[in-house]
Every structure is written in C-alpha cells, then in structure tokens.
Amino acid sequence: MRLFYLSAGILAIVVGVIGIFVPLLPTVPFMLLAAFCFARSNPEWERRLIEHPRYGPHILAWREKGAISRKGKTASLLMLTGSAIIGLVFLPYPWCYTPLGVALICGTWIATRPSG
Known part of the structure; x- marks a missing residue:
C-alpha cells in the first residue's frame, strides 16, 4: 500500500507542476493530494x-481548518462562472446546462469553506 501512495503522490506532484503552466488546471489541489499520499508513504x-513557501500554507490551512484562501476562492468562482457562461452560449440544448450545474454545485461547496 505504501508504494501505491508514493506513486499517487508523485503523480499528483507531476500534474500539479503541469498545472503551473496550463491555464485552468489547478495546482494546489494536486499538492494537497500529494501531501496526503506522502503522509502515508514518505514523511x-x-x-x-x-x-514549501508557496504551497505549505495552503496545505496547513486545509488540514487545520478545511480553509481555502480568499484569493483561491475568488479565482475558482470566477473560472466556474466563466465556464458556465461559455457552456450556456456554445453548447447545444440540453448540454448547455451541464457546466452551469457543475458550477453551482462546486461553487456552493467552495463558497461555504472557511477562508484561510
């Protein structure tokens, strides 16, 4: 099981680093996943x-309070809103409502997390 968590942690780091350069691919959630996996495989x-100066505070805020930074909340809610609008404009009926539904569900969850 330790090898599984180690492999998953390394994969999460790789995807998180790719997320630094690819728009709309988040980085911090993958770093949170990597920290979770490394806690079980490589302390x-x-x-x-x-x-880490950039990711450490976010990981600790999430672990201690389940908190998301105000900047992270704002960015994610803006991106969800943009995705919902693009979906409503460019997707055919009934698929145009899928991004809106995802944005409402995810956005509500993000908005209800404490600010860190």
Whole structure:
C-alpha cells in the first residue's frame, strides 16, 4: 500500500507542476493530494511540501481548518462562472446546462469553506 501512495503522490506532484503552466488546471489541489499520499508513504517528502513557501500554507490551512484562501476562492468562482457562461452560449440544448450545474454545485461547496 505504501508504494501505491508514493506513486499517487508523485503523480499528483507531476500534474500539479503541469498545472503551473496550463491555464485552468489547478495546482494546489494536486499538492494537497500529494501531501496526503506522502503522509502515508514518505514523511520526508510530506515535510518538504508542508515547508514549501508557496504551497505549505495552503496545505496547513486545509488540514487545520478545511480553509481555502480568499484569493483561491475568488479565482475558482470566477473560472466556474466563466465556464458556465461559455457552456450556456456554445453548447447545444440540453448540454448547455451541464457546466452551469457543475458550477453551482462546486461553487456552493467552495463558497461555504472557511477562508484561510
């Protein structure tokens, strides 16, 4: 099981790093996943993630309070809104309502998390 968590953590780091350069692909959620996996497989790598100046505070805020930064909330809610509008404009009926439904469900969940 340790090898599974280690592999999943490495994969999450790779996807998170790709997310730095690819628009609309989030980075922090993959770093959170990597920290979770490394906590179960490689404590040294988990410690390095937690001490990282950019991702460490987000990981600790999520672990301690389930909190998302105000900047992260704003960015994600704006992106969800934009996706819903694009879907409503460009997708045929009834598929045009799918991005709207996802945005409402995910946006509500994000908006109800504490701010970190």
